[in-house]
Amino acid sequence: MTLDTLAGRFAYNDDHEAFRRTVRSFLEREGVPHVAAWEADRLVPRDFWRKAGAIGMLCPSVAERYGGPGLDFGYNAVVDEEMAYAGVPAGFSLQSDIVVGYLEHYGSDEQKAQWLPRMVSGEVITAIAMTEPGTGSDLQAIRTTARKDGNHYVLNGTKTYITNGQNTDLTLVVAKTDPDAIPAWKGMSIILVESDRAGFRKGRNLDKIGQEAADTSELFFDDVRVPITHCLGEEGKGFTYLMSQLPQERLSIAISVQASAQKAFDETVAFTKDRKAFAGVVFDFQNTRFVLAGLKAKLQVGWAHLDWAIARHLKGALTNEEGAAAKLWHSELQWEVMDQCLQLHGGAGYMNEYPIARSWRAARVSRIYGGTSEIMKEVIGRKL
Structure with missing residues (x-):
C-alpha cells in the first residue's frame, strides 16, 4: 500500500500528485537504500540535500525571484508525507516548513537574496x-x-x-x-x-x-x-514571530507522524498475514483483525482531518489552537499505532532488524518536540 491508494483525499490536485510521483521515485532511488548507512554514520550526507534541491523538493514556497518555484504549502505536505512514509530521516521539513517561513515573512530583501536561493538548491542547510x-x-x-x-x-x-x-x-x-x-x-x-x-x-x-x-x-x-x-x-519581535509561525510548524509535524503511522500499519498487516502461528497465520486470530480494524478506522479519520487542516491552511485560516490540536491528535495516534503494531509483531518487534522497531523508537519524540502534548492541551484549553 502507498499513500496514493488512500481513497477520497481532497487536499491535493493533479499537479500535487504528479509532484508526489517525482518525490517518491527520488526517495526510492536516492534515499531508502542508504538509510541504514546514514543511521550508522548518525548523519545524512550533504549531497543528498543537493540532489533533493535539484528536483525541487526543498522550500517549494520560495518565490521565483529568489530561486524557488513559488508553490503552495501542499507541495511541502507531499514531501513531508513521502519522506515519513519512506522512513528517510533528513531534516527537510525544518528547512522547508519552518525556517524558510521566517525568512520569507520577516527577512530583509538582502537576507532573502543571500540565503533563500541556496536553501532551495540544498547548498545551504539551516537550523x-x-x-x-x-x-x-x-x-x-x-x-x-x-x-x-x-x-x-x-x-x-x-x-x-x-x-x-x-x-x-x-x-x-x-x-x-x-x-x-x-x-x-x-x-x-x-x-x-x-x-x-x-x-x-x-x-x-x-x-x-x-x-x-x-x-x-x-x-x-x-x-x-x-x-x-x-x-x-x-x-x-522574535517571540511574536515565533508564535505566528506555529500553526504551520505543528501541521507539518502532524502530516509526518500520520504518514509514518500509516506505514507502520501497512507493514504490520503484511507481517501478520505472513507470520505463522498455530497452523495458521497471526492475521487469522480475531484479536489481530480487531486491533488492526480499530487502527484502520482511526487512520481513516486522521487522513480526513489532515486534508481539512491542509486545505484550511492553504486558505490562511488555520489557527494556532487548530494547529496545536492537529499536532496533539496525530502524534498521540502515531504512538498508539506504533505500540499496537509492535505488539502484533511479537518478539520480532523488539528486534532492530524489523522496521517496526526503528519506527517505534523514532515515534517516541513526536509527543515532545514542536511542543509537548501537555503544552498542546494548554494552548487549546486557553481558547475554550
Whole structure:
C-alpha cells in the first residue's frame, strides 16, 4: 500500500500528485537504500540535500525571484508525507516548513537574496536554535544573549536538541537583545548566525533513542560577533514571530507522524498475514483483525482531518489552537499505532532488524518536540 491508494483525499490536485510521483521515485532511488548507512554514520550526507534541491523538493514556497518555484504549502505536505512514509530521516521539513517561513515573512530583501536561493538548491542547510539546557517549552526563560556593541551583536549562550545542528550553515538563534525587558518576551529577537563565525561551535551529535540519522546537536556561542543587519525583522519581535509561525510548524509535524503511522500499519498487516502461528497465520486470530480494524478506522479519520487542516491552511485560516490540536491528535495516534503494531509483531518487534522497531523508537519524540502534548492541551484549553 502507498499513500496514493488512500481513497477520497481532497487536499491535493493533479499537479500535487504528479509532484508526489517525482518525490517518491527520488526517495526510492536516492534515499531508502542508504538509510541504514546514514543511521550508522548518525548523519545524512550533504549531497543528498543537493540532489533533493535539484528536483525541487526543498522550500517549494520560495518565490521565483529568489530561486524557488513559488508553490503552495501542499507541495511541502507531499514531501513531508513521502519522506515519513519512506522512513528517510533528513531534516527537510525544518528547512522547508519552518525556517524558510521566517525568512520569507520577516527577512530583509538582502537576507532573502543571500540565503533563500541556496536553501532551495540544498547548498545551504539551516537550523533554528531555541531550546537550551535549562529551558524547553518556556521559551521566555532562555538565557542566550545578543548584546549590542557598535554595529554588531555579541552572542553568548548554549543551545541544545538542535535539529540539523551538525550540518547547519545558517542558524536562526533566538536570543535576548534586552535581558531586562518586562515581560521577558518583549526582549527576544532572532539573529542569523553563519556557522563559520568565530566563537560559534558545534558540540556533540547527541545520542538519541531513535532517529539516529537525523543529527541533533548542542551549539555554543562564545562572544560571536554578527552585524546588526543579521537581526531578523525588528529587534524585540522574535517571540511574536515565533508564535505566528506555529500553526504551520505543528501541521507539518502532524502530516509526518500520520504518514509514518500509516506505514507502520501497512507493514504490520503484511507481517501478520505472513507470520505463522498455530497452523495458521497471526492475521487469522480475531484479536489481530480487531486491533488492526480499530487502527484502520482511526487512520481513516486522521487522513480526513489532515486534508481539512491542509486545505484550511492553504486558505490562511488555520489557527494556532487548530494547529496545536492537529499536532496533539496525530502524534498521540502515531504512538498508539506504533505500540499496537509492535505488539502484533511479537518478539520480532523488539528486534532492530524489523522496521517496526526503528519506527517505534523514532515515534517516541513526536509527543515532545514542536511542543509537548501537555503544552498542546494548554494552548487549546486557553481558547475554550
